Amino acid sequence: MAGLIGRNIGMTSIFVENGEHVPCTIVQVGPCYVVQIKTIENDGYFSIQLGIDDKKIKKTNKSLLGHFKKAGLSPKKKLIEFRNSSSSVIPFSLGSLIHIDLFKEGELVDIQGISKGKGFQGVMKRHHFSGVGERSHGQHNRSRSPGSIGAGSDPSRVFKGKKMAGKMGKKNITIKNLTILKIDTIQNLLVLKGSVPGNKNSYLMIKKKKWN
Structure with a gap:
């Protein structure tokens, strides 16, 4: 994982x-639940989508409700997908809970x-x-100014970036x-x-x- x-x-x-x-x-950390498992055969790449923190049903649209229902979970506030290049072994199943002991x-x-x-x-x-440098007589409120931003007649514009x-x-x-x-x-x-x-x-x- x-x-x-x-x-x-x-x-x-x-x-x-x-x-x-x-x-x-x-x-x-967590508790994190497996909401979706994407495979190379179905999605073109392998990843595991995790969800955290319960969300009210009335604040969740129908498409997401079906998404969570497929995993047998209540709606979650945050979903993040973790991609992995190795898909030979899937250690988790839909709806399973992943604990903090993943880290050491x-x-x-x-x-x-x-x-x-x-x-x-x-x-x-x-x-x-x-x-723009030290303040002097006649220089009013310019100490935090960016100063000149480009030439005048040529190129007659400010470059992007x-x-x-x-x-x-x-x-x-x-x-x-x-x-x-x-x-x-x-x-x-x-x-x-x-x-x-x-x-x-x-x-x-x-x-x-x-x-x-």
Whole structure:
């Protein structure tokens, strides 16, 4: 199995064995249920679709209700598909529950999620510009300005992709090689070294570096 779905609980810090004080993120994993199994014969590739957290039936459309009913499950809030190149053995069946024991302490994982949305931001915050220089007499409110954005008569336009002010954040971000420091099998918690993308309670895709 390639991984599981989790929710970002928040950050804290712990002491590791060598006495180092490290920042870490607590992620609640699952319970994850197998909603769909895609095969090369039927879909052209192999993957397992997982679902997490129950959703009200009245807030689910009929097509999704049939999708969950086929797996014998109640509607789920979040669905994520984990692709795998190896389909020789399918260790799970439709509707089965996958536990946190899929991971091991000390293992490296990749975390994928939607980063925090920061709204419309200027060039200094968005692209780390340094501003137009020191303020002087007659230079009014220009210290955080982007400055010149292109030539005048030729080419008489601004090229696409120019670093300017605009919406920042809320992008699909993957942070690779985070170490699992601790695993709480009772409360289904992972303690990861470092930070992960997204707000608190946002969903995360936790991918194993080595698939089973």
